[in-house]
Amino acid sequence: MNQRHVFGQVFTLETAIASFVFVTILVLLLVAVVRRRARPGTEPSQRTERPRLESYYLGALGAIAVFLVVFTALANQRQQQSDHHLPTTHVDVTAFQWCWSFGYPDSPGGRTAVSGTCRHGDLPTLVVPTGRNIKVRLTSKDVIHSMWIPALRYKMDVFPNHHNSFTLAFDREGRWRGRCAEFCGLRHRTMDFWIKAVSPDEFRKWVQSHAAGATGAAA
Known part of the structure; x- marks a missing residue:
């Protein structure tokens, strides 16, 4: 990291x-x-400058x-900077009032997506594989937000009608909480998410299952 x-x-x-x-x-x-400090009989210096x-x-x-x-x-x-020897996984992150949507354009048909309401514990989870470059592309549907992952000491602003991007790499599995770090309205304080790093095999199975579910829903 x-x-x-x-x-x-x-x-x-x-x-x-x-x-x-x-x-x-x-x-x-x-x-x-x-x-x-001043002493009896000591005259103050008349010098006003020391160039x-x-x-x-x-x-x-x-x-x-x-x-x-x-x-x-x-x-x-x-x-x-990213490690050019590692494969790259692309993730599209869309912020909106007041939650997040995570898309995986590399998945079959580009159908895999995760979202939530950020209310009553319904927080979306950004699932990523370890040992790869995670290319994250950010945009907003409405106002300025900010994607902040405190455990990684990293934050980037999210703008409407604009794309920012950065690259992450995880060397171990784990789960960390992310937040919106830019005041964006009434429920800004609830706009959290999870980022979860799993093994490449587990990530592949997760993408396949979610892509199949998305295909079934579309049908």
């Missing part, structure tokens, strides 16, 4: 830098308060900002 690994690297580094900056400023502030010191400070902040922007951009790029 590459997204989670990349997020952990970025979060750890940015937290370390933020902590270092905070501690440095706190120490300098304490030094200024304790060592430079050289300020330029060093500005340069350091600029260098840190540039480094963080570049590092984060490269990390986002790594999140989107």
Whole structure:
């Protein structure tokens, strides 16, 4: 699960830098308060500017900002990378007020689809195989939503009349809860779903059974 690994690297580094900056400023502030406090007979400094010191400070902040922007951009790029040696499974995700619909265009006839109402525990499950690239294509029927999988540390916005896409890969079986992370109306808080990773054999059987059910319903 590459997204989670990349997020952990970025979060750890940015937290370390933020902590270092905070501690440095706190120490300098304490030094200024304790060592430079007014004493009897001490005249306050008449100097209002320190251009050289300020330029060093500005340069350091600029260098840190540039480094963080570049590092984060490269990390986002790594999140989107897929293993070209793995087969790819395509999934179409459609968000609507207030639930989700998952389609499998690679299934027989492209008929396999899963949806729900997101009410009273009726949450749809996005079933995916392990050991494959999962190419997810997102769109919305109405307003802006956001597909968020907290356990994977990954989120992407979902827009109407537009398609966003990203690639996931699961190295183990499991089930995780997903949510809508963009306020989208009255029942936004109930707009959850499950994502379930199963073995390729189990996924194939699941797709065949759902495709057969869809064919029977159509008939």
